[in-house]
Amino acid sequence: MNFFNKHSFFYTLCFLIIFNFILDQNPHNSIYISDNFPKLNYQNLLIGIFILAIFSFNSYLxxxxxxxxxxxxxxxxxxxxxxxxxxxxxxxxxxxxMSIVPLCILLPNFLMNKNILWVPLLAITVMFLTGLMDDLYKIKGTKEGLLARYRLLAQFLVGSLLGYYFLPWDLYTNIAVGFLLFGTAVNGINFTDGSDGLLAAVILATPIGLLILYAISQTMGIGFPIVSSKFVFVLLGLLMLSWIPFNKYPAKLFMGETGSYTIGAIVGFVAIYSLQSEPIITFLLLSVPIFQIATVVIQVFFYKKFGIRVFLMAPFHHHLEKKGWSENKIAYSAFFFQLLLTVSLIGSVTY
Structure with a gap:
């Protein structure tokens, strides 16, 4: 694959912007792992992940x-x-x-209880395996993939586990809210991956938006809010940058449920973890997934109840395609929508 095309400058610029953001946000420039392990320069870790991901996608293609x-x-x-x-x-x-190794290193730096690091790692692993099984079934010729009830069961178990450990209410409320948030993240991310470059655009917009706000706050000489999960945003942003050359229209490679479930699990964990201390992050992460799921629910409800279709096709990006929008236009529009949402929401609590 030739990376040195007309889009390379944009990809490289985005990478340098995000990289500079994490560089400026931590003057210590290192991550503590253990007393018996030297401090790790996390910029080197993330740039290594970025480069390795590009070569991995190219080889797998x-x-x-x-x-x-x-x-x-x-x-x-x-x-x-x-x-x-x-x-x-x-x-x-x-x-x-490319995410599980850096998360093992990064998560202890913002988890209040480091003894439960295994919980989000298990959650991500279970959803990865669920998505992988679904993709393997499809590759082998089973059109529907893994049965929906098994996928839903995995989401319920993982969402309940995350709710139990990271939400502050009683047991049943924690399980219900955990499942609701996690299921929304996983299924909404899965829906969003239905158009070339769309998921990458939505995910990438958030760290870019955080960077813009950080630059504004530095210029104005005012404080910037501490987003405890900023390392996760940056990691996902870098992975999306490495993915864009392969998935932009016309896509040469798909992540499948293996990828969308993995990313959905990461997003779902951060949404649950942030709900109590930074609820605005939860809303920011789940806004597009909620909208995507809502269009599907509305479409199914009105069709079964009244025999009418509210949208030409659901989820919403398929409606836009039916209206004549190109997949590139949809991806760019989603990027700027999420970027505006990030800047307006985080900015509203900053300035």
Missing amino acids: KVAGRKGWGQYVRREGLKTHLKKTGTPTAAGWIFFV
Whole structure:
């Protein structure tokens, strides 16, 4: 793959901007791991992950294409998407590998109770395996993949576990809210991954928005709010930057449920963890997933109840495609929407 095309400058600029943001945010420039382990320069860690992810996606593209690990596209879906049939899929395992190691190192630096580090790591691993099983079924010819009840069961168990450990209320409330938030994140992220470059655009917009606010606060000489999960935002942003060259329209590679479930699990964990101390982060993370799920629920309800379709197709980005929007236009629009949302929400509690 040739990375030195007309988009390379934009990708590199975005990377340098995010990298500079995390550099300026921590003057100590290192992460404590243990007394018997030297302090780790986290900029080197993240830049290494970024570069390794690019080469991993490129290598997997060649292997998956040669092995015929292609995407199955439903005939009842968008006709314009039928040409995507056979596109190499299940690249999401790279997101898991490239995120689980840095998260093992980064999470203890903002978890109040470091003894429960295993909880989010287990949550991400379970959802990765769930997505991987779904993709493997599809690659082997089972059109529907892993049965929906098993996927929902995994989401319930993981969401309940996260709610139990990270929410402050009684047991049943913690389980209910944990499942609701986690299920929203996983399924909403999965829906958002239904158009080339769309999920990457939405995820990338948040660290870019945080950078803009940080630059403004530095210029104005005022304090910038501490976002405890900023390292996770930066990690996801860098992974999305490494992913864009492969998934921008026309996509050469799909992450599959393996990727969307992994990313959804990370987003779901941060949303649950932030609910009590930084609820605005929870809303920011789940705004697009909630909207995507809402359009599907509205579509199904009105069609079953009244026999009418509110949207040409759900979720909403498919409605826009039916209206004639290109996948690039949808991705750029989603990016600027999430960017504006980030700047306005975080900015409202800053200035």
